[in-house]
Amino acid sequence: xxxxxxxxxxxxxxxxxxxxxxxxxxxxxxxxxxxxxxxxxxxxxxxxxxxxxxxxxxxxxxxxxxxxxxxxxxxxxxxxxxxxxxxxxxxxxxxxxxxxxxxxxxxxxxxxxxxxxxxxxxxxxxxxxxxxxxxxxxxxxxxxxxxxxxxxxxxxxxxxxxxxxxxxxxxxxxxxxxxxxxxxxxxxxxxxxxxxxxxxxxxxxxxxxxxxxxxxxxxxxxxxxxxxxxxxxxxxxxxxxxxxxxxxxxxxxxxxxxxxxxxxxxxxxxxxxxxxxxxxxxxxxxxxxxxxxxxxxxxxxxxxxxxxxxxxxxxxxxxxxxxxxxxxxxxxxxxxxxxxxxxxxxxxxxxxxxxxxxxxxxxxxxxxxxxxxxxxxxxxxxxxxxxxxxxxxxxxxxxxxxxxxxxxxxxxxxxxxxxxxxxxxxxxxxxxxxxxxxxxxxxxxxxxxxxxxxxxxxxxxxxxxxxxxxxxxxxxxxxxxxxxxxxxxxxxxxxxxxxxxxxxxxxxxxxxxxxxxxxxxxxxxxxxxxxxxxxxxxxxxxxxxxxxxxxxxxxxxxxxxxxxxxxxxxxxxxxxxxxxxxxxxxxxxxxxxxxxxxxxxxxxxxxxxxxxxxxxxxxxxxxxxxxxxxxxxxxxxxxxxxxxx
Numbered sequence: 294x295x296x297x298x299x300x301x302x303x304x305x306x307x308x309x310x311x312x313x314x315x316x317x318x319x320x321x322x323x324x325x326x327x328x329x330x331x332x333x334x335x336x337x338x339x340x341x342x343x344x345x346x347x348x349x350x351x352x353x354x355x356x357x358x359x360x361x362x363x364x365x366x367x368x369x370x371x372x373x374x375x376x377x378x379x380x381x382x383x384x385x386x387x388x389x390x391x392x393x394x395x396x397x398x399x400x401x402x403x404x405x406x407x408x409x410x411x412x413x414x415x416x417x418x419x420x421x422x423x424x425x426x427x428x429x430x431x432x433x434x435x436x437x438x439x440x441x442x443x444x445x446x447x448x449x450x451x452x453x454x455x456x457x458x459x460x461x462x463x464x465x466x467x468x469x470x471x472x473x474x475x476x477x478x479x480x481x482x483x484x485x486x487x488x489x490x491x492x493x494x495x496x497x498x499x500x501x502x503x504x505x506x507x508x509x510x511x512x513x514x515x516x517x518x519x520x521x522x523x524x525x526x527x528x529x530x531x532x533x534x535x536x537x538x539x540x541x542x543x544x545x546x547x548x549x550x551x552x553x554x555x556x557x558x559x560x561x562x563x564x565x566x567x568x569x570x571x572x573x574x575x576x577x578x579x580x581x582x583x584x585x586x587x588x589x590x591x592x593x594x595x596x597x598x599x600x601x602x603x604x605x606x607x608x609x610x611x612x613x614x615x616x617x618x619x620x621x622x623x624x625x626x627x628x629x630x631x632x633x634x635x636x637x638x639x640x641x642x643x644x645x646x647x648x649x650x651x652x653x654x655x656x657x658x659x660x661x662x663x664x665x666x667x668x669x670x671x672x673x674x675x676x677x678x679x680x681x682x683x684x685x686x687x688x689x690x691x692x693x694x695x696x697x698x699x700x701x702x703x704x705x706x707x708x709x710x711x712x713x714x715x716x717x718x719x720x721x722x723x724x725x726x727x728x729x730x731x732x733x734x735x736x737x738x739x740x741x742x743x744x745x746x747x748x749x750x751x752x753x754x755x756x757x758x759x760x761x762x763x764x765x766x767x768x769x770x771x772x773x774x775x776x777x778x779x780x781x782x783x784x785x786x787x788x789x790x791x792x793x794x795x796x797x798x799x800x801x802x803x804x805x806x807x808x809x810x811x812x813x814x815x816x817x818x819x820x821x822x823x824x825x826x827x828x829x830x831x832x833x834x835x836x837x838x839x840x841x842x843x844x845x846x847x848x849x850x851x852x853x854x855x856x857x858x859x860x861x862x863x864x865x866x867x868x869x870x871x872x873x874x875x876x877x878x879x880x881x882x883x884x885x886x887x888x889x890x891x892x893x894x895x896x897x898x899x900x901x902x903x904x905x906x907x908x909x910x911x912x913x914x915x916x917x918x919x920x921x922x923x924x925x926x927x928x929x930x931x932x933x934x935x936x937x938x
Contacts, residue, residue: 294316294317295826297320297395299316300315301401302399303403303405304414306489309408311423316329324797324838324914326798327370328793329400329565330401331372331385331842334372337350340852344374344483344487347485351824352403353394356370356800357643360500361503363513363583365644367387367392367582369470369799370796375669376464376761378719378741378850381741381849382426388473388493389470389471389581389906390453393725396497396500396501398807399498401414402414408488408489410425410426417495420784421881425916426489426491431457439490447674451494453493454491454492455576459485459640461489463643463685464698464701465639465721466486467641468481469635473604474873475634475640478640478720478741480743504825507924509821509824510646512824513821519817521585522811531571531578532568535567535608537755538567544876545875545876545877547728549617550725551618553653553866553878556874561622563621564622566625567654570625570834571590574593576613578589588801589606591604597623604632608627611641614723615627621673621678624725636681639686642723646698647721652671656672659709659713697709699714701719711729712799712866716864717742717743717860717864724736724744726867730890734891734894735748735788738861740850747796748786751807752808753775758773759898766785772784776877782890783897786898791806791840797839798818798822840915843898845920847866857906867884904929905931908933909921912924
């Protein structure tokens, strides 16, 4: 095979069996990565399986462009039945391990069952061992990396691992690449913990074969030129996604005090401006193989409360889900808090969401020190925040409640606290939704429960959008106006196709039109895939394959959850309350216009408007006849005439 490694590794931790099977059977209809994963999970998980059951499976996958010089081909994917939403769970991260798995000869590793005692998986080419990890259990992710490198006498080894949060089945636990990059959202770290799997170590020496090297080299050169010629490349190289901080403040795309406000107070924004911090403390850039941008930065704080601390700089998300949501004014807080979450193996949105809910409940008198183990949860209290991050990760005291996430924590506490739990499909929300209708639509309809990497159009609020270029790419008018409802369904459809294709192939979406309309788009991605694998696809074929994947994700959720149209709306605070300040002060959703936009989105997918369920017509057109039968059996097959009602 070309592009693909050709094999899938299946590891059963219950009986310690290890076997290999060909990946070729998936290639015709699926692109790799989460595309392979959703097909495997849908086919193999019975409806009675629960996230922490040994019968659940967690799939680690490397797309067909991983291990090549394709621009940004450095993303590994992890997918499972997740404990946060109870449905489809998937996350991607820059990962050296993904490349090493590919070079070892594997497109995916399926882990099933549960080990009797802690273990880690050791992979070096054809050697695959299930090794004892008793000595690693209880360690942070940073300690685990150091211990494994010392044990193997190899300081160059890369790993993915869980920390105490994953071991203690914290719902929002994540999986960490080495020390700093997270496979976030959805709680995949706790699934790994439920299987007593502490880490995966991988190293490979096999080549990745390219079907047409000359053609591939030409499209790689063209794509790199498009990226390096982009107007945003230099600022993203230096500041990463934190470079959009000022723009997000300008367009009311921030989260301050648990979404009470859509902007930071101006004096706070000036104080915590990440550009100033990076300019002062950056000592080096960091990157992953194949990335022409290299948005990682290494920081060394030399003064103030963080003096002596060395960390990798976080991305924009931490600026609002930790710094702003919790109203901390000390400018280096987000970097330290992000690093602490990585160390303990907890998703920053899960930590920030739960703590933000608790702080607002404390402010409103719903919670008191008797509830919070004596902690003073006033806004901006750094000491209390760090203590809660620790308590959540170890499920200690009040942290045991917060470890369930704000949706379930509010259900436990009651007292009208649910109105302050800001979530989508039970998952703590990072995305500000007011004032950017395309971004909002992509997030609320996401099959993984919120998230801006499977359909939300970033360009709407991250920079200036050329309306002519936007019309050419999205096929609709007014997509350059964030508060217009027109054209946003088409914008999201294009983003769903592009982002799924990128995630499946292993391409960082920041090397595509997701972030800059002058960057490579579907045409270039189709050419890269075709030249690498020898499997000819065009833009129409990419759309068909990614829509097949999206519909299977949707069907997977319908099998395991009660999600329907009611779950494709912003949560009440953002849906009902106007923006309190800034350029869009007083703006709030026009509910009739929002519903028309949602109808248009369902129509584009040929899903029933009333329920959001896929129809037999669309499933049959995608080659998913058996899935239509499954949905009909559970009475979740959409009516085909719903668009005319």
